[in-house]
Amino acid sequence: MFDLVWLIPLFPLLGLIINALTGWKSAGVRPGVIASAAVGLSFAAAVALFFELLRLPAADRLVEVPLFKWIAAGALSTEIAFQIDPLSMVMILVVTGVSFIIHIYAIGYMHGDRGFNRFFIFLNLFVFAMLILVTANNFLMMFIGWEGVGLCSYLLIGFWYQDDYNAYAGRKAFVVNRIGDFGFLLAIFLIYATFRTLDFTEVFSQAAAMPIGAGVLTAIALLLFVGAAGKSAQLPLYVWLPDAMAGPTPVSALIHAATMVTAGVYMVARANVIYTLAPTAAAVVAIVGALTALYAATIGLTQFDIKRVLAYSTISQLGYMFIGVGVGAFAAGIFHLMTHAFFKALLFMAAGSVMHAMSNQTDMRIMGGLRTKMPRTFWTMLIGTLAIAGIPGFSGFFSKDEILWQAWSGAHGAPWLWLIGAVAAALTTFYMFRLIFMTFFGTLRADDKTAHHLHESPGVMTWPLIILAVLSLIGGYVGIPAVLGGSNHFEHFLAPVFAASAELRGVAAHGGAEGHATGHSLELLLMGIVLVLVLFSLWLAWRYYGRKSDLPARTAARLGGAYRLVFNKYYVDEFYDAVIARPLHRISESALWRFIDVRIIDGSINGTAALIGAGARALSALQTGVVQNYALAFVFGVIALLVYLFV
Amino acid sequence: MIPILFFFFAGLAIASALLMVTHKNPVYCAIFLIITFFALAGLYFLLGAQFLSVVQVIIYAGAIMVLFVFVIMLLNLSEEVRLPAGRRLQSGFGIVFAAILGVQLLVIAAAGTRVFGRLSGDTPVSGTVERLGAALFSTYLYPFEIASVLLLTGIVGAIILGSKKLPKEQ
Amino acid sequence: MNAIPLNFFLLVAAVLFAIGVAGVLVRRNALVILMSIELMLNAVNLTFITFAAKWQALDGQLFVFFIMAVAAAEVAVGLAVIISVFRLRGTVHVDEINLLKG
Numbered sequence: 046m047f048d049l050v051w052l053i054p055l056f057p058l059l060g061l062i063i064n065a066l067t068g069w070k071s072a073g074v075r076p077g078v079i080a081s082a083a084v085g086l087s088f089a090a091a092v093a094l095f096f097e098l099l100r101l102p103a104a105d106r107l108v109e110v111p112l113f114k115w116i117a118a119g120a121l122s123t124e125i126a127f128q129i130d131p132l133s134m135v136m137i138l139v140v141t142g143v144s145f146i147i148h149i150y151a152i153g154y155m156h157g158d159r160g161f162n163r164f165f166i167f168l169n170l171f172v173f174a175m176l177i178l179v180t181a182n183n184f185l186m187m188f189i190g191w192e193g194v195g196l197c198s199y200l201l202i203g204f205w206y207q208d209d210y211n212a213y214a215g216r217k218a219f220v221v222n223r224i225g226d227f228g229f230l231l232a233i234f235l236i237y238a239t240f241r242t243l244d245f246t247e248v249f250s251q252a253a254a255m256p257i258g259a260g261v262l263t264a265i266a267l268l269l270f271v272g273a274a275g276k277s278a279q280l281p282l283y284v285w286l287p288d289a290m291a292g293p294t295p296v297s298a299l300i301h302a303a304t305m306v307t308a309g310v311y312m313v314a315r316a317n318v319i320y321t322l323a324p325t326a327a328a329v330v331a332i333v334g335a336l337t338a339l340y341a342a343t344i345g346l347t348q349f350d351i352k353r354v355l356a357y358s359t360i361s362q363l364g365y366m367f368i369g370v371g372v373g374a375f376a377a378g379i380f381h382l383m384t385h386a387f388f389k390a391l392l393f394m395a396a397g398s399v400m401h402a403m404s405n406q407t408d409m410r411i412m413g414g415l416r417t418k419m420p421r422t423f424w425t426m427l428i429g430t431l432a433i434a435g436i437p438g439f440s441g442f443f444s445k446d447e448i449l450w451q452a453w454s455g456a457h458g459a460p461w462l463w464l465i466g467a468v469a470a471a472l473t474t475f476y477m478f479r480l481i482f483m484t485f486f487g488t489l490r491a492d493d494k495t496a497h498h499l500h501e502s503p504g505v506m507t508w509p510l511i512i513l514a515v516l517s518l519i520g521g522y523v524g525i526p527a528v529l530g531g532s533n534h535f536e537h538f539l540a541p542v543f544a545a546s547a548e549l550r551g552v553a554a555h556g557g558a559e560g561h562a563t564g565h566s567l568e569l570l571l572m573g574i575v576l577v578l579v580l581f582s583l584w585l586a587w588r589y590y591g592r593k594s595d596l597p598a599r600t601a602a603r604l605g606g607a608y609r610l611v612f613n614k615y616y617v618d619e620f621y622d623a624v625i626a627r628p629l630h631r632i633s634e635s636a637l638w639r640f641i642d643v644r645i646i647d648g649s650i651n652g653t654a655a656l657i658g659a660g661a662r663a664l665s666a667l668q669t670g671v672v673q674n675y676a677l678a679f680v681f682g683v684i685a686l687l688v689y690l691f692v
Numbered sequence: 693m694i695p696i697l698f699f700f701f702a703g704l705a706i707a708s709a710l711l712m713v714t715h716k717n718p719v720y721c722a723i724f725l726i727i728t729f730f731a732l733a734g735l736y737f738l739l740g741a742q743f744l745s746v747v748q749v750i751i752y753a754g755a756i757m758v759l760f761v762f763v764i765m766l767l768n769l770s771e772e773v774r775l776p777a778g779r780r781l782q783s784g785f786g787i788v789f790a791a792i793l794g795v796q797l798l799v800i801a802a803a804g805t806r807v808f809g810r811l812s813g814d815t816p817v818s819g820t821v822e823r824l825g826a827a828l829f830s831t832y833l834y835p836f837e838i839a840s841v842l843l844l845t846g847i848v849g850a851i852i853l854g855s856k857k858l859p860k861e862q
Numbered sequence: 863m864n865a866i867p868l869n870f871f872l873l874v875a876a877v878l879f880a881i882g883v884a885g886v887l888v889r890r891n892a893l894v895i896l897m898s899i900e901l902m903l904n905a906v907n908l909t910f911i912t913f914a915a916k917w918q919a920l921d922g923q924l925f926v927f928f929i930m931a932v933a934a935a936e937v938a939v940g941l942a943v944i945i946s947v948f949r950l951r952g953t954v955h956v957d958e959i960n961l962l963k964g
Binding site: 721819828 | 867878914920
Binding site: 671673674677680681683684687688691 | 782785786789790792793796799800
C-alpha cells in the first residue's frame with residue numbers, strides 16, 4: 046500500500062494533463078469535474094493511506110518510499126522519494142481534503158469564466174506541487190514543491206491578467222516570495238555543506254548529535270525561517286498576501302488561506318529538531334509570529350474590503366501557528382494549521398459567495414442585511430467566525446487555546462507571548478464580528494441594480510460551505526486538551542514526529558507528570574481570561590457595528606492619526622516602496638540600464654560587432670575573385686614550405 | 693656527343709619556354725610550346741626513355757597542341773594589349789615569386805650533384821615499348837585500366853561542357 | 863668529357879617549372895595559363911625520367927606515362943571549360959572573371 050503513495054500526487058498531475066490536452070475545446074464544466082475528480086481520488090487514496098498508517102505501531106510510523114534516484118553528482122545524491130509519517134499524513138489529508146471541497150466550489154464560482162479550463166489546470170498543478178512539498182523526504186524535493194506552489198500562486202493571483210492590478214499583485218507576490226525562497230535556498234546550501242546530505246532523516250539524526258545552540262544550526266534555522274516568513278506571509282515579508290486577494294476567491298481560499306501559506310509552518314515543524322537545538326532561532330520564530338499576529342489583527346480592524354479583512358486575518362492566524370512552533374509546541378501549531386484550513390477556507394468561500402451575490406463587489410460598506418437573502422452563506426460563515434474567534438465548542442477554540450497555553454508554559458514560552466496572543470485573539474473576534482455585522486446585519490446599502498441581482502449561491506457552492514462548516518465545528522474534537530477531559534488524540538498521533546525534539550529537550554513526550562494539578566488550574570484560568578476577552582470584544586463589535594450607530598466614525602475621529610496609520614496599513618507598502626522599490630528602480634534606470642546596459646553591455650557588444658564587421662570588410666578585400674591572386678598566395682605558400690623544409 | 697645534344701635540347705627548351713610565356717599572341721605561344729615539347733622529347737631520348745620520347749611528340753606536340761590551336765581559332769582571340777593598373781602588382785609579384793621558387797628548386801637540384809652519377813654513353817635504362825608494355829600490362833594493369841576510364845570521363849566531360857547551351861549571363 | 867651529370871636535367875626541369883609558374887601567375891589569357899600548366903607538368907615529367915635513369919628503374923617512366931594520360935584528360939576538360947566561359951562572359955581573361963569575389 047505504501048508503495049502506491051506516488052498515486053496521491055499523480056492524480057492531480059493526470060487531471061491537469063487531461064485538461065491541458067482536451068479541456069480547451071469543452072465549453073461546459075467538464076474540466077472542473079475532471080480536476081475535482083482527480084483531487085477527490087487523491088483524497089480517497091490519502092484516507093486509505095491514513096488507515097494503513099494507523100495500523101502501524103506508533104513508533105514505526107515513518108515510511109520512506111523511494112521512487113528513483115534523481116541527482117547523483119559526486120557526493121550529492123538526491124532521490125525522488127516520499128516520506129509518510131503522521132506530520133506529512135496530516136498535511137496530505139488537509140491539502141487533498143480541503144482542495145477537493147474548494148475544487149467543487151470553484152466549479153460553481155468560476156462557471157462561465159473564459160479561463161475556466163486554465164483555472165482548473167493551474168489549480169491541479171498547485172495541488173500536485175503542494176503534495177510534492179509535503180511528501181518530500183529531502184529538502185531539495187521539498188524546494189521543488191515550494192517553488193511549484195509559488196509559481197501556481199503567481200499564476201492564479203494574476204489569473205484575470207487583463208486587469209493591470211491583478212498582474213501587478215501576482216508580480217508582487219512572486220518577487221516577495223523570491224526573497225524568502227532565497228533564504229530557503231541558502232539554508233539548503235548550508236545544510237548540504239554541514240551534513241553532506243539533504244535527506245530529512247539523515248540531516249535530523251546528524252543534527253541531533255550536535256550541541257544545543259550550535260551556530261550553524263541557528264543559521265540554518267534562521268535561513269529556513271526567512272523562507273517560511275516569505276511563503277507564510279510573516280513580518281516583514283507579509284506584504285504580498287493582502288494583494289494576493291486579487292485572485293479568484295477559490296484561490297484565496299485554497300492557496301492563500303488553507304494550504305500554501307501554511308507551508309512555512311509545516312517546514313518549521315518538519316525541521317523541529319533543528320529548531321529545538323537552536324533556541325535563539327526558535328525564539329525569533331515565536332516573536333515574529335506573535336508580532337505578526339498582533340500587527341495584522343490591528344490592520345484587520347480597519348479594512349472595508351471583505352477579502353482583505355480575511356487576508357489580514359490569515360496573516361494573523363499564521364502568526365499564531367508560528368508562536369506555536371516557535372515555543373516548541375509543534376503539534377499545537379500543526380493542529381491550528383488544520384483547524385485554520387477548515388474555517389479560513391470556509392470564511393473565504395463564504396465571502397466569495399457574498400461577492401457572487403453582490404456582483405463581485407467587495408466593499409463591506411455597501412453590504413448589509415444579507416442574513417435573510419442568503420441564509421446558508423450566513424449560517425456557515427457565522428460558524429466559521431465563531432470558530433476563528435475561539436468560541437468554546439468550535440474547532441478554533443481548541444487549537445488557539447492550546448497555542449496560547451503553550452505560549453505561556455511551553456519550552457520557550459513566556460507570559461508576554463501569551464499576552465500578545467490573547468490580545469490578538471480579542472482583536473480577531475472584534476474584526477470578524479465586525480465583518481459579520483457589516484455584511485449580514487442591518488440594512489442593505491447597495492444600489493438598486495446590485496440589490497436586484499442579490500441571490501443565494503447555487504448548491505455547488507453552498508454544499509462545500511456546509512461541509513466545511515461541519516468540519517469547523519467538529520474539527521477541534523480530535524485534539525481536546527487533557528484539561529478539558531480529552532486525551533488530545535491529535536498530539537499523540539503527531540508525537541512520534543516530534544519525539545526526537547522532546548527527547549532533546551529532556552521532557553517526556555506528552556507533558557511532564559508532575560505539576561499537573563497546578564498546571565491545569567492555571568490553564569483553566571488563562572482559558573477563562575481569553576474567553577472573557579473574546580466575549581467582551583464580541584459585545585464591543587455588536588455595539589459598534591451591530592446597530593446603526595456613529596460609534597465607529599466617532600472613534601476613528603478621536604483616534605485621528607493612529608486610526609489613519611492603521612487604516613493605511615502602517616504605510617508599510619509605501620515604506621517598502623520608498624526605501625526599497627524606488628531606489629532600486631532609480632538605480633536600475635540610471636545606473637544599470639542607461640549606463641551599464643546601454644553603454645557597457647550594449648556598447649561592448651555593438652563594438653565587437655562593429656569591429657568584426659570592419660575587420661571583415663578589410664579582409665574581404667583579399668577575396669578579389671581573381672583566381673590568379675589566389676594562385677599567387679598558393680605559390681607563396683609553396684615557397685614558405687620549401688624554406689621550412691630545407692632551411 | 694651527348695653533352696652537345698643535351699645543351700642543344702636544354703637551351704632550346706628553356707628559350708622557347710621563355711618565349712612561350714612572354715609572347716602576346718596565343719598562337720605563337722602554342723608554337724613555342726610545341727618547340728619546347730620537341731626539345732623535351734629529345735631530352736627524354738637522351739635519358740633512355742625512347743617510348744616516352746615518341747609518345748611526347750605524338751600526344752603533346754601532336755594531339756594536345758592541335759587541340760589548343762583549334763580552340764584558339766574557335767575563340768578568335770585578340771592579343772593581350774592593355775594591362776590594367778591592378779595587374780601590375782600581380783605580375784610583379786608573380787615574376788618575383790616564380791624567380792624565388794626557381795632559385796629554390798635549382799638549389800635543391802644542385803645540392804644533389806655529388807650524389808648523382810653522370811650520364812654516360814651507354815643508356816642506363818632502356819624504356820623500350822616492349823619493357824614498358826610488359827610493366828603496364830602486369831604490375832601497372834589496374835592503374836592502366838583506371839587511366840583509360842579517366843580518359844573516357846574526360847572525353848564525356850569535355851563534350852558536355854563544350855556542347856551545352858549555357859544561358860547568357862544577364 | 864662525353865658524359866654530363868644527371869642532375870643537369872634536374873636543373874633544366876627546375877628552370878622550366880619556374881617559367882611555367884611565372885606564366886600561370888603573370889599571363890591573363892586562360893589558354894596561355896593552361897599551356898604554362900602543361901609546361902610545369904612536363905618539367906615534372908623530366909624530373910621523373912631523370913630519376914628513372916638514376917635508379918635504373920622503369921617506374922619513373924611509367925609515372926610519366928600516366929601523367930601524360932591525366933594531362934590529356936585535363937587539357938580536354940580545361941579547354942572545354944574555357945570555351946564555356948568564353949561563351950558566357952565573352953572573354954578568356956582570368957582577371958575579368960571574378961565571380962568568386964567575396
